[in-house]
Amino acid sequence: MTLALTCMSHSPLLEHGDPPAEVVEAVEGAFATARAFVADYQPTLVVSFAPDHYNGFFYDLMPPFCIGYEALGVGDYGTTEGPLDVPTELAERLAQHVIDADVDVAISRRMEVDHGAIQPLEILFGGIDTVPAIPVFVNGVAKPFTRMRRIRQLGAAIGSFLADLDERVLLIGSGGLSHDPPVPQWATASEPQRAMLLNGRHPTAEARDARQQRVIETAKAFAAGEAPIRDLNPEWDQAMMDAFASGDLTALDAMTPDQMTADAGNSAHEVRTWLAAFSALSAAGSYEVASSFYRPIPEYIAGFGVVTARSM
Ligand SMILES: O=C(O)CCC(=O)/C=C/C=C(\O)C(=O)O
Numbered sequence: 001m002t003l004a005l006t007c008m009s010h011s012p013l014l015e016h017g018d019p020p021a022e023v024v025e026a027v028e029g030a031f032a033t034a035r036a037f038v039a040d041y042q043p044t045l046v047v048s049f050a051p052d053h054y055n056g057f058f059y060d061l062m063p064p065f066c067i068g069y070e071a072l073g074v075g076d077y078g079t080t081e082g083p084l085d086v087p088t089e090l091a092e093r094l095a096q097h098v099i100d101a102d103v104d105v106a107i108s109r110r111m112e113v114d115h116g117a118i119q120p121l122e123i124l125f126g127g128i129d130t131v132p133a134i135p136v137f138v139n140g141v142a143k144p145f146t147r148m149r150r151i152r153q154l155g156a157a158i159g160s161f162l163a164d165l166d167e168r169v170l171l172i173g174s175g176g177l178s179h180d181p182p183v184p185q186w187a188t189a190s191e192p193q194r195a196m197l198l199n200g201r202h203p204t205a206e207a208r209d210a211r212q213q214r215v216i217e218t219a220k221a222f223a224a225g226e227a228p229i230r231d232l233n234p235e236w237d238q239a240m241m242d243a244f245a246s247g248d249l250t251a252l253d254a255m256t257p258d259q260m261t262a263d264a265g266n267s268a269h270e271v272r273t274w275l276a277a278f279s280a281l282s283a284a285g286s287y288e289v290a291s292s293f294y295r296p297i298p299e300y301i302a303g304f305g306v307v308t309a310r311s312m
């Protein structure tokens with residue numbers, strides 16, 4: 001019936017990075033604003049668009065997007081491990097609706113989700129099973145990428161289902177604007193990294209720690225100006241946020257995956273979750289942005305944004 005939205009960057013460095021206190025305070029303030037927006041809206045259902053970082057989806061079978069009928073947090077970077085409260089029958093109806101709308105979405109009856117899906121739930125709701133939530137995986141790190149038009153169509157199909165429900169639905173889009181954290185790329189990966197990208201499910205504690213430590217060390221080097229990764233791109237980020245706020249999402253159809261990578265980094269494709277969420281929101285009619293926060297934060301390797309919006 002009504003739709004609202006929170007899109008936010010996530011970062012494995014939220015608990016492991018060390019930005020200046022003033023920056024941490026500003027980010028906490030943006031989270032508090034989003035929390036108040038959500039508390040005021042009182043959602044009865046969450047639909048969460050999130051990427052994965054080779055914790056739940058691997059190159060042995062990599063869909064562009066996937067609806068979870070059941071889901072489990074894997075517990076990476078200190079996030080909560082265990083089941084989300086997924087309304088399975090509703091998720092099944094959602095997937096059927098999306099497929100009927102000519103978007104051939106994958107489904108999972110046991111979706112494993114990582115910090116990308118879990119951090120917003122923890123930040124906004126204080127836990128991963130405090131509100132019914134349907135997770136929708138949107139590939140944001142693993143080539144090949146769909147065109148942005150396709151993400152807009154996915155969001156529209158999901159939004160048209162949600163807009164007819166007798167529920168107060170909060171849409172979440174999780175992930176970066178510009179950023180290029182050290183997620184291995186198949187083309188340049190070592191053999192051990194390729195084995196992880198292919199099927200690295202359920203790593204040992206030591207293997208997970210080694211992966212995580214590499215990200216933490218890269219963030220320190222990046223903040224010192226010494227990491228071989230792409231710079232943040234605040235102009236690109238602001239243009240994306242302006243486009244989402246404008247309500248004209250078709251303007252983003254012209255973007256190409258290669259240019260997005262070149263402009264804003266390998267993980268800038270996570271912004272697809274924002275497009276899916278805004279496109280779903282627009283299915284309920286015009287919308288307005290209620291709050292908007294942005295900071296380029298090298299210590300988090302992120303052009304870091306937090307936006308809330310609601311249909312009018
Ligand atoms: O384990 C690996 O090697 C992958 C690294 C990783 O998970 C990095 C994640 C970074 C983000 O989620 C981000 O900045 O959006």
Ligand SMILES: [Fe+2]
Nearest residue numbers: 116175176270
């Ligand atoms: Fe990410």
